[in-house]
């Protein structure tokens with residue numbers, strides 16, 4: 001039997017009832033995107049699985065930055081040689097879901113309730129692989145590069161990130177308008193309230209880069225290679241691989 005440990009860190013405030021209610025509302029909408037595969041989690045999970053099995057015939061450790069409920073890892077990791085999973089997320093309720101998703105899977109699990117920027121600058125030992133999906137794009141470009149540099153220092157082999165991506169020459173307002181025009185009719189299972197909440201979040205918080213922007217960020221962060229390995233059918237999300 002393998003235990004799941006959730007660690008709290010100084011500065012992580014307790015979850016109050018209002019924060020919990022907000023989290024549950026937002027998470028329920030996000031969960032619909034995942035369950036209906038609206039943002040291609042299935043395909044990127046398969047690509048992560050393939051990359052892990054091509055590289056690791058021996059036990060390895062994986063770091064999942066902004067892990068959420070770790071549902072992708074629940075599907076991917078049992079088919080690999082993983083021996084240790086470390087998930088970091090700021091939201092305690094997400095970590096509780098992750099703990100449930102990852103219990104009894106036969107590998108060690110540590111979950112840290114922490115801001116990922118602070119966590120990446122304070123890593124005791126590197127992981128073999130790091131993964132981050134749909135979470136870095138809230139940072140401005142200089143902070144993205146700083147974070148990617150810290151992830152490189154904390155990783156032995158390769159890093160994969162899955163992030164919203166503008167077309168070359170497409171500015172942020174044009175991306176946001178395309179995001180809404182394309183996804184509103186596709187994401188049929190969302191209620192109007194759920195769509196409005198996601199649209200408002202994306203319009204206020206998302207700072208997607210272009211493909212060349214994400215690749216250049218990897219170069220500036222010191223990776224030996226940076227490339228796109230998948231673009232989703234809407235041409236709005238790309239999976240990148242950065243080799244250490």
Ligand SMILES: C[S@@+](CC[C@H](N)C(=O)[O-])C[C@H]1O[C@@H](n2cnc3c(N)ncnc32)[C@H](O)[C@@H]1O
Pocket residue numbers: 030034065066067068069070088089090091094114115116117132133134135
């Ligand atoms: C859109 S979800 C993605 C979850 C998961 N990676 C996936 O692909 O399904 C974004 C996650 O990032 C977490 N998050 C956002 N900012 C964070 C930060 N500064 N430090 C740690 N986690 C953060 C949120 O709590 C949330 O679980």
